[in-house]
Amino acid sequence: MTEHRLLPLVDAPAPERRDAARNREALLEAAQALIDHCGLDAVTMDAVAAAAGVGKGTVFRRFDSRAGLMGALLNHNETAWQASVMSGPPPLGPGAEPWERLLAFGRSRLETTLQHADLIRHAGQAGTRSFAAYSFAAMHVRYLLGQLGVTGDLPLLATALMAPLEAPILEQQVRIEGIDVERVFHGWADLAGRIVRR
Amino acid sequence: MTEHRLLPLVDAPAPERRDAARNREALLEAAQALIDHCGLDAVTMDAVAAAAGVGKGTVFRRFDSRAGLMGALLNHNETAWQASVMSGPPPLGPGAEPWERLLAFGRSRLETTLQHADLIRHAGQAGTRSFAAYSFAAMHVRYLLGQLGVTGDLPLLATALMAPLEAPILEQQVRIEGIDVERVFHGWADLAGRIVRR
Secondary structure: OHHHHHOOOOOOOOHHHHHHHHHHHHHHHHHHHHHHHHOHHHOOHHHHHHHHOOOHHHHHHHHOOHHHHHHHHHHHHHHHHHHHHHHOOOOOOOOOOHHHHHHHHHHHHHHHHHHOHHHHHHHOOOOOOOHHHHHHHHHHHHHHHHHOOOOOOHHHHHHHHHHHHOHHHHHHHHHHOOOOHHHHHHHHHHHHHHHHOO | OHHHHHOOOOOOOOHHHHHHHHHHHHHHHHHHHHHHHHOHHHOOHHHHHHHHOOOHHHHHHHHOOHHHHHHHHHHHHHHHHHHHHHHOOOOOOOOOOHHHHHHHHHHHHHHHHHHOHHHHHHHOOOOOOOHHHHHHHHHHHHHHHHHOOOOOOHHHHHHHHHHHHOHHHHHHHHHHOOOOHHHHHHHHHHHHHHHHOO
16 A cells, blocks of 8 residues: 555556446446336435435436436446457457357347337437447448448448347337347348348 | 309318418428528428418428428428439439430439538438438339349349438548549449449
8 A cells, every 4th residue: 555655557547436437337337226126216315325325416426317327327238348348258359250240239229229219218318328338339330341342332321231120220120110130130230141142 | 253152172181281281382482592592591380470471470380490491491402303303304213224314314413402401401310301202212223223133132232322421421532622523423334334343
């Protein structure tokens, strides 16, 4: 402890900053546990405060509003997903053939979007993920299309591949029309094959 | 007039019903004119009542809320679009080759969705059109894909073709990323060509 005070690491956050980060993490974990066990409606600022053992004011100071909390939670999940694309095990992560990675991308995006559909609907007014989240995924799909030798307007083809995986469309297919998730995935893989001209 | 009373046509609405329909039409036209000239924010229940020369209570009785009015206006536009697909001039309407009709569908959907994007955002919470509106368009695309000899899971391929034409995606491309509308259309036509395997 004395040593730590004598030789502060440049990149180490100040103790209060580290506490704040831990605090924030604990609140997000409490909110996620509430969603997993009781559904999204159970996530009130009061309930999250109680579950994390802090005052309601702390939750408001940290996230501003219920929508702010939902947005932070979504970002938290998205960051974990991005890490698994960038450095997780194949085939979602590096090390597999581009076509295998593209299929793994589609399946994983489909599953996580359905899993977080309620959260996405509450966090953004358009029912879609944030532009930053979209941009990362679009960049990854463009990269894979390039690796697969696809020619054409790659940014637009990437958007076309990602559009059917957006929450409002998946929810309509799976929750309203009652289409099996496996069939939705196979339809998406067929679309990908046509775009790649396999 | 006497004749009309003696021989009422079975399908003719009662005079009060006809007045109500005319009234409703006038209110929707007033609302559309307000949007065209002053933007969506100008559409308040007060402004629509004033523009149509009726009391505010009439607007509320007819549409319940501002969101209800937006929904009715969107339906009104959608119905006109559906009529032009079913019985309007080619290539959007019948009489052109299926591939020309598909391209005309894409262009017209792209243009009307961008034109009504604000309305769509205010009328539906998911930022997309109603399920009924979606179903009609999906049925039409499935029909054209069938005519073009496309095999596979046609309902899912139709969804894949329509997904990039949804309002949140088009708005992001055109309004946020600044992509030219013509480029978006050519990207969509390329997608359609790949799906049809032309």
